[in-house]
Amino acid sequence: MANWHFNRFLQPRPLLNRMAMGSLALSMLMATTNLATAATTGSGMRILVVGEDSDSSTVSRQSDVFKRVTSELQRVMADHGHRMVDEEMVAVNCGWKIKTRRPKTELFEAAKLANSCDKPNTHSRFMAMFRMFADKKSAGYATMLRLRLVGEVYDLTTNELVTSITYPRDRAALEFSAPADCDKNCVTNHIGLHSADMATSVGETLGRILDGRLVGASYTEADNEHSANQQAQTKDNCCPDCCDTATTYQVTLRSFSTVRAMALIGMMSEEFPGYISHEIISKQPGIWKMEYVTQARVAKLDEWLNTMLMDMELDPDRDVIISILDGSLVLEKLSRDGQPLPRRVGPSFR
Template sequence: MVRLSSLKKAIFGVVGSLALVSCVTAPTPSLAQQGTDIPVIVMGEDSDPMSVARTSDIFRRVVSQIQEQMSRYDFYVIDEEILAVEMGWQVRARRPKTELIQVVQLANQSRDPRLQARAMVVFKIRAAAQNVGFATKAMVRIAGDIYDYQARRFIGSWEAPRMEFPAPANCAGMCIQEVVGDHARDVAGQVGDVLRKKLAYLTRGAGRPVAQAAPAASTAAPATAAAPMGGACPASVNTGLASTFAIVLRNFTTREYLEIKNVMETEFPCFITTRNPSGDTSKRIYGYVSNASASKIEEWINILLIDMGLDPDSQVKVTVFGTEIQLDKIFGSSPQTPGRTPRFQ
């Protein structure tokens, strides 16, 4: 197996100094995040003329708060407006559910792992005002459906409890929008809790690795022992924000691709999870989620290529476009590691 000797020399010192502390303060499974970074897209269905249209301020404020709540539960939220800009689409009002499903379908066919959703949340907002004589009562109800798009599976429907808010007498139109909008955080809080529970099955064995309890002191490895780097994230390279990198590999053999993938997942610091790959030996697109910055990922990839015997200055062209890193092998191949024992028999 190709080893990241140069990379380890650069960063093992930092991680080694943290190893002894981690034996004492390692997080327990109860501290694991809820969503484990499952990619989710939240969209509103407003085809019903009695529902709140996406052009309404109520819709915009509520959907923003729902997305914030989902992010707090550690779901990887794909914003529909960012998706539309990236794909050059127009977001229309009064869309039926079938059109929303087509949006997710086309986004997943784009082969850009940063835009591909595993779960699809569709919601509908109904807002009404009731005149009670001396005042107005504003009422909001949100309901919808959840789909596991990757499995083409309907997970279930959901409905948040109806919420009522006091409003001034004769409050209508813009007045109701302001009253309901001011309570968008409360509405989204209830919706986020319902969605978290409905999406719970998707997080079983998927996404970010669940933190494990620390081993007993008698069996703990010495602080200086070499250990797998994947997942450990020293503060010096931790951006504090997970990013999905589109790693594009052209003209790499299957063996080279597997070696690169294995080292990135087991030895690169700050690794979180992967997205579904696509392509063949001529071009593969690999979704890689990490807390490290793009500059660090590029640096480690160049070190990895050198360790594999591939010169980034002549044999492989490395190009970075934001969170897209392209590796184009021009010629040559990495040597087979001598004496390697097969791991799969």
């Protein structure tokens, strides 16, 4: 009887007919052999922006200048479609305390620990690190200020330095003047204005380099247009009452067979309106974990999950427990395969 029902599950049904079997097989192969590969659709990789201030000549993270540089780097790279991870939000979610004057080794350790945190919205693939050097000297008639901004990007999966850039590139530092009697607040304001412009240039350069890395050597303007079209389609396929701001969930599938788990992932990524991206975090016997980014509202997501289970001949009240709480979505299969449920007719998700 069990084999008979398993064979019935493999047979085409109204919902699964819309999923190409070749695509399903390819998805299964990619998920099981390359768990670290992100299935991004119209969005960039997650990037954690941090500042190193261990050197006494660098601007401390307690300074307003530090915060301006951080915000501007995040803004510019986000404009390139990358998903920015805020260090302070990570600290809150993981229960950490951020210190000042941290060396590069501590920043690497913090980024690695963030990726091991249970909450997927703390995970990142790249770390963008900056150092802002600033000093001043009196010239009698004015106060001379000097600035230099260094930006580096590291791949947290391969532990490679992706790129680095120093601004300005054509001289040792950017020099400008302030009033002779410029006090601490005055210096901070002048440095802040120039540092924001420097961060814009550095962020733009790093964003372009990451754009090229994500799509490889075939990166062209046509790729940009294709990505923009995908983003537009994501918005168009979701009704106003169905979708909202993008939310990242950690999805856990418990006690599902590989075939059923792959079918679930396939439907959630190919048929659920508002879908943006997903990435397999880990796969162990009976347990799949993935990051799932969607614009779907919680109520609609719950409705579609129940519909999906019924289309797979599972009773949501008997066979599976659905739990959605604080960015966590758990589907736990309780029973073995039983009698099939009546199939619905018509569109599944709307």
